[in-house]
Amino acid sequence: MGSGFEISAEDIRVFLDEAEELLQTMEGGILRLETDAGDPEVIQEIFRAAHTLKGSSATLGHQRMAELTHAMENVLDRLRKGKLTVTTELADTLFSCLDVLKALKDEIASGEPASVDTAEVMRRLAAFDQSGQPGAQRAPEPAAAVSPQMPPLTPAQEAQVKGAPARGMQAYWAEIRLAEDAAMPAVRAFQALLAVGDVGETVLSVPTQEQVEADQIDGELKVLFLTKETPERVRQILEQVPEIAIRTLAPYSSAAPVAAAEVAAASQAAAAHEAAAPQATAANQAPAPQAGARAAANGENGQAARSTKTGLRTVRVDVEVLDNLMNTVGELVIERTRLQQVLSRLEAEREGDDMAQVMSSALAQIGRLTGNLQEEIQRARMLPVDNLFRKFPRMMRDVAQKAGKEIQFVMKGEETELDRSVIEEIGDPLMHLLRNAVDHGIEPPAERLAAGKPAAGTVILEAYHEENHIIISVRDDGRGVDPDKVRASAVRKGLLSEEAARRLPDPEAVNLIWTPGFSTADKVSDISGRGVGLDVVQKNIEKINGSVEIHSKVGEGTEFRVKLPLTLAIIRALQVDLLGTTYCIPLGSVVETDRIPTADIRTVRQREVIVKRGEVIPLLRLAQVFQLERPEGAEEPEEIFVVIVAVMGRQIGLVVDTLVGEGDVVIKPLGRFIGEIPGISGATIMGDGDVAIILDVPSLVSSVQEEAGRLEAAVR
Amino acid sequence: MLIQEQREQQAISQIVVFRLAGEYYGADIAVVREVVPLQRVTPVPRTPEYVMGVINLRGRVIPVIDLRQRLGLPEAQMTKATRIAVGEVDGDQVGMIVDAVEEVARVSSDAVEPPSALMAQLDRDNVLGVAKVGDRLITLLDLRRILVREDRRSPVAPQ
Numbered sequence: 001m002g003s004g005f006e007i008s009a010e011d012i013r014v015f016l017d018e019a020e021e022l023l024q025t026m027e028g029g030i031l032r033l034e035t036d037a038g039d040p041e042v043i044q045e046i047f048r049a050a051h052t053l054k055g056s057s058a059t060l061g062h063q064r065m066a067e068l069t070h071a072m073e074n075v076l077d078r079l080r081k082g083k084l085t086v087t088t089e090l091a092d093t094l095f096s097c098l099d100v101l102k103a104l105k106d107e108i109a110s111g112e113p114a115s116v117d118t119a120e121v122m123r124r125l126a127a128f129d130q131s132g133q134p135g136a137q138r139a140p141e142p143a144a145a146v147s148p149q150m151p152p153l154t155p156a157q158e159a160q161v162k163g164a165p166a167r168g169m170q171a172y173w174a175e176i177r178l179a180e181d182a183a184m185p186a187v188r189a190f191q192a193l194l195a196v197g198d199v200g201e202t203v204l205s206v207p208t209q210e211q212v213e214a215d216q217i218d219g220e221l222k223v224l225f226l227t228k229e230t231p232e233r234v235r236q237i238l239e240q241v242p243e244i245a246i247r248t249l250a251p252y253s254s255a256a257p258v259a260a261a262e263v264a265a266a267s268q269a270a271a272a273h274e275a276a277a278p279q280a281t282a283a284n285q286a287p288a289p290q291a292g293a294r295a296a297a298n299g300e301n302g303q304a305a306r307s308t309k310t311g312l313r314t315v316r317v318d319v320e321v322l323d324n325l326m327n328t329v330g331e332l333v334i335e336r337t338r339l340q341q342v343l344s345r346l347e348a349e350r351e352g353d354d355m356a357q358v359m360s361s362a363l364a365q366i367g368r369l370t371g372n373l374q375e376e377i378q379r380a381r382m383l384p385v386d387n388l389f390r391k392f393p394r395m396m397r398d399v400a401q402k403a404g405k406e407i408q409f410v411m412k413g414e415e416t417e418l419d420r421s422v423i424e425e426i427g428d429p430l431m432h433l434l435r436n437a438v439d440h441g442i443e444p445p446a447e448r449l450a451a452g453k454p455a456a457g458t459v460i461l462e463a464y465h466e467e468n469h470i471i472i473s474v475r476d477d478g479r480g481v482d483p484d485k486v487r488a489s490a491v492r493k494g495l496l497s498e499e500a501a502r503r504l505p506d507p508e509a510v511n512l513i514w515t516p517g518f519s520t521a522d523k524v525s526d527i528s529g530r531g532v533g534l535d536v537v538q539k540n541i542e543k544i545n546g547s548v549e550i551h552s553k554v555g556e557g558t559e560f561r562v563k564l565p566l567t568l569a570i571i572r573a574l575q576v577d578l579l580g581t582t583y584c585i586p587l588g589s590v591v592e593t594d595r596i597p598t599a600d601i602r603t604v605r606q607r608e609v610i611v612k613r614g615e616v617i618p619l620l621r622l623a624q625v626f627q628l629e630r631p632e633g634a635e636e637p638e639e640i641f642v643v644i645v646a647v648m649g650r651q652i653g654l655v656v657d658t659l660v661g662e663g664d665v666v667i668k669p670l671g672r673f674i675g676e677i678p679g680i681s682g683a684t685i686m687g688d689g690d691v692a693i694i695l696d697v698p699s700l701v702s703s704v705q706e707e708a709g710r711l712e713a714a715v716r
Numbered sequence: 717m718l719i720q721e722q723r724e725q726q727a728i729s730q731i732v733v734f735r736l737a738g739e740y741y742g743a744d745i746a747v748v749r750e751v752v753p754l755q756r757v758t759p760v761p762r763t764p765e766y767v768m769g770v771i772n773l774r775g776r777v778i779p780v781i782d783l784r785q786r787l788g789l790p791e792a793q794m795t796k797a798t799r800i801a802v803g804e805v806d807g808d809q810v811g812m813i814v815d816a817v818e819e820v821a822r823v824s825s826d827a828v829e830p831p832s833a834l835m836a837q838l839d840r841d842n843v844l845g846v847a848k849v850g851d852r853l854i855t856l857l858d859l860r861r862i863l864v865r866e867d868r869r870s871p872v873a874p875q
Contacts (some may be wrong), residue, residue, distance in 0.1 A: 039852075094779075126765065130762055216730065327775075330775060331774065331775030334772070334775050335775075579756055579761060582758075626761030627760060627761065627762075628759075628761065668776070668777040669777070670760065670770065670777065670779065671778060671779055671809075671810075671866055672808050673779045673808055673810050673863065673864075674760060674763055674767065674770070674779050675865070677760065677761070677762045678762065679761070679762065680760070680761065680762070683758070683770055683777045684777075685772045685775065685777065689772055690756055690758060690772065691757065691758040691769075691770045691771060691772050691777055693758065693760060693761075
């Protein structure tokens with residue numbers, strides 16, 4: 001990049017991780033800023049994030065990033081002090097800043113110069129910085145009233161600070177942390193105060209010198225002081241005091257982040273004198289300031305201690321390591337089963353043998369341990385969906401703005417956990433469904449008002465558990481999917497005949513939206529109509545053993561329900577037997593199993609079907625589909641076993657020989673040599689060490705549909 | 717050109733000698749990872765005829781092919797001597813069913829004749845040459861060709 005960072009790769013990685021988090025915090029904060037109309041806590045949060053990023057980018061030597069965050073900080077500071085109010089324009093500007101910061105972050109990550117220009121956003125920021133009240137000097141007290149972070153200086157102290165420049169001095173704010181294991185923290189604090197006194201004048205300190213001398217100290221010392229020295233010199237002098245760390249040393253502005261209560265404690269003595277004075281200070285309002293301050297300080301210390309601890313308790317692990325662990329445990333389980341078989345033989349041959357008994361108890365133990373191990377590793381792979389969700393609010397805001405829609409975007413269940421590989425795969429499909437909801441679902445404000453709905457549409461993204469699955473639902477209160485419109489569109493696009501479309505029941509007509517090449521939008525927008533259809537969304541979800549369904553009511557709204565397995569590597573499956581080979585059917589798609597008398601099988605247009613609860617379900621004889629040869633002379637049984645599976649409401653019955661059982665199976669690929677086989681998604685190793693084949697239900701169902709389609713075409 | 721190079725390289729090394737339909741065949745020991753006893757093979761539907769199915773090789777699922785069929789030799793019953801020779805090409809392991817595994821032999825390059833023009837096309841594609849070890853004639857197989865499916869991307873169409 002040419003700026004020649006003398007920084008290790010590890011430093012950069014840490015910086016990037018941190019920057020990512022900070023940018024996300026800022027993004028979330030700016031979004032909330034708009035809805036919560038300038039909640040001071042939110043502003044403070046964004047401010048802190050910008051401030052931290054400024055610090056770390058400056059450390060890294062990235063000038064442009066440091067300058068931009070500094071400019072943002074200025075604007076946020078004005079916001080914090082109530083000199084600015086939140087407008088869409090301001091939020092837009094801050095968002096643009098974030099975009100630039102992201103590009104700059106990528107620049108650091110890739111080492112390739114980013115093609116962004118900070119000048120433009122800097123100019124926009126500067127406009128906010130200058131608007132509002134002109135002049136640099138502060139009107140102290142009113143500002144204090146709106147900003148509780150303002151240290152409530154007594155008028156005497158205020159005057160002392162104000163008069164500093166006249167005396168060639170500058171006010172500084174220092175925050176000093178005393179080492180946790182310092183033997184004599186009060187002594188160190190006292191030394192630090194003395195050091196400050198050596199180079200200048202102390203205006204106030206938290207705790208006060210009296211408190212320090214009385215040993216009332218909480219591991220931290222904050223000092224407001226005046227000095228003629230440079231900050232570097234002050235730092236040098238302070239650093240000679242052992243067992244302390246300087247956390248902040250910065251020119252003082254009335255907005256220095258100090259909790260009012262803490263300062264209140266320090267200035268309580270002064271405040272007592274000033275109580276009669278016309279200015280109301282925070283100290284007056286703080287009940288029992290002394291106790292309050294201590295409690296607050298304690299709380300903060302407690303928190304700091306805890307976070308240091310959690311810092312030590314977490315370790316970053318490459319996902320690959322987790323994958324390998326998972327595979328290894330899978331093999332362990334299989335080997336254990338083999339030992340189990342040896343044991344049963346041993347027990348049969350040498351009944352009551354001591355060794356066999358020892359082995360039996362050891363094996364039971366190993367079984368329990370491997371089970372635990374498997375569970376723990378699976379847990380280590382889980383992440384809250386929040387990791388995925390948090391990028392959506394910003395996207396939704398932009399999409400709605402572009403589409404000229406008003407939306408209220410609600411997220412629920414962000415804490416729901418999913419395997420990280422599922423999270424990686426589900427991002428794009430969800431993004432597409434969300435864009436789709438704004439673009440096709442929610443009506444323009446005028447149309448909504450005319451229909452008696454609020455102008456702003458609601459889009460809800462929700463994640464929750466349902467049995468062995470996670471459901472992610474995307475629902476809107478928009479216009480819903482009109483089956484007639486879908487029919488017409490499908491006919492127009494030549495996806496099916498007018499006749500066939502008319503005969504299609506409404507729910508199935510709605511499901512035509514999943515057909516490749518289909519899109520209901522009358523005009524293609526640049527949001528969701530980018531040629532990537534819902535069929536791709538569906539395929540991607542099915543690829544990870546998930547499914548997606550649509551429920552829609554005209555005029556009321558649409559819901560897309562995405563059903564996902566908890567993990568990719570392990571699925572629950574129904575095991576069936578077909579000519580001596582075990583096949584696994586993922587339980588997620590199994591509706592029910594049934595024994596059907598052969599006499600009840602009927603045919604409709606040459607296809608075998610059964611009728612269940614009035615519904616016609618096509619049968620698929622797996623042995624036929626897979627061209628398995630039955631031994632000579634095998635008779636047609638009187639009853640058949642049928643596993644009814646459903647994909648998107650389409651049911652078919654899979655005819656198998658017998659049902660074997662149900663269990664968790666670890667999905668293994670068939671390998672490149674065999675490649676992809678329609679109807680089969682992989683293999684797994686069973687408890688007895690044999691390999692079983694895992695069926696790909698969606699592709700089996702669509703093969704039946706295609707066949708029906710071909711018949712249809714032939715009849716026409 | 718490239719094949720020529722490979723042929724020369726492989727001809728110098730050690731080979732695993734196995735028997736198929738009464739004849740001797742050899743494969744570069746660098747490609748044959750191991751030899752395991754015959755075990756239950758799970759058939760995989762919709763695969764070419766010569767693909768027997770898949771087996772569990774210490775927790776890995778690997779395909780197994782019938783080498784006799786793959787080379788156009790007559791089918792035979794499995795016996796106690798039947799083995800699965802596991803080859804590995806580009807990280808993909810594939811098992812091959814052979815009648816029996818004989819030995820590991822050293823073959824010097826001057827004892828190898830290039831594949832004869834008299835051989836059928838199928839053979840010439842899959843064979844690196846014929847080696848003479850003692851009084852045995854050993855057909856050297858090109859596993860890098862045999863164990864990579866050229867039709868991989870278009871699996872056998874259903875029905």
